[in-house]
Amino acid sequence: MLTYLIPVVLIIALLAASVRVLPEYRRGVVFFLGRFQGVKGPGLFIIVPVIQKMETVDLRTITLDVPGQDVISRDNVTVRVNAVVYFRVVDPEKAIIQIENFGMATSQIAQTTLRSVLGKHDLDEMLAERDRLNDDIQKILDEQTEPWGIKVSNVEIKQVDISEDMVRAIARQAEAERERRAKVIGAEGELQASQKLVEAAQIMDQSPAALQLRYLQTMSDMSTRNASTIFFPLPLELTKFFDQMGGKGSE
Numbered sequence: 001m002l003t004y005l006i007p008v009v010l011i012i013a014l015l016a017a018s019v020r021v022l023p024e025y026r027r028g029v030v031f032f033l034g035r036f037q038g039v040k041g042p043g044l045f046i047i048v049p050v051i052q053k054m055e056t057v058d059l060r061t062i063t064l065d066v067p068g069q070d071v072i073s074r075d076n077v078t079v080r081v082n083a084v085v086y087f088r089v090v091d092p093e094k095a096i097i098q099i100e101n102f103g104m105a106t107s108q109i110a111q112t113t114l115r116s117v118l119g120k121h122d123l124d125e126m127l128a129e130r131d132r133l134n135d136d137i138q139k140i141l142d143e144q145t146e147p148w149g150i151k152v153s154n155v156e157i158k159q160v161d162i163s164e165d166m167v168r169a170i171a172r173q174a175e176a177e178r179e180r181r182a183k184v185i186g187a188e189g190e191l192q193a194s195q196k197l198v199e200a201a202q203i204m205d206q207s208p209a210a211l212q213l214r215y216l217q218t219m220s221d222m223s224t225r226n227a228s229t230i231f232f233p234l235p236l237e238l239t240k241f242f243d244q245m246g247g248k249g250s251e
Helices: 002-017 094-097 102-118 123-128 130-147 164-206 208-223 236-251
Strands: 021-023 026-032 035-040 044-048 052-058 061-072 076-091 148-160
Touching: 002 021, 021 026, 026 094, 035 094, 052 094, 052 123, 061 102, 076 123, 076 130, 076 236, 094 130, 102 148, 123 130, 123 148, 130 148
Parallel strands: none
Antiparallel strands: 021 044, 026 035, 026 052, 061 076, 076 148
């Protein structure tokens, strides 16, 4: 009885070791005597122990936190930048055969690419044009990791840290820019006001009645104030008479 029981136990153990089940988000890269045989999964399949070997790969998107990198911008400002990279395996065969550790390799190449791309831009571009820089880094990473069966879907620069001295310099620059804009707006307002005054003077010169109305309005405004000076209105025709007499006397 024991003679028959031992082979049965060995067969059951062999079947248990041979049966593999992979979920939808995993794939198995199978090697037959060291040579690539194919990609298995998802679901139930058989692997022959010793003869076949399998390495599993996760196809879900991986979030890679790129540690802070010291970057010297094009205008010679030292900043510290960190980012996050989202990538996934699209070709399990390449991810296992072409690279030893695709996660570590993607992390290293993301760090070098981050320093290389940002070093070509000014500090103002790093702060104001992150979306464009994210797209540039993503395209470069995607091209470099494509031979490994990796697809880089997105790159986000999380933070750009600068020194306290540079923060104060940026604040002074922003304040100077606000003062410049205020002076420009004030000068434009004075220019527009002077143009309107010239137009008003031309209208009054062409219309004595308009000048008389303005004269009366001025007298009305002055009468409402608390003043000890008394004004007597003088007809405009009389002032013109005095001007004419003065002109004749000079002749």
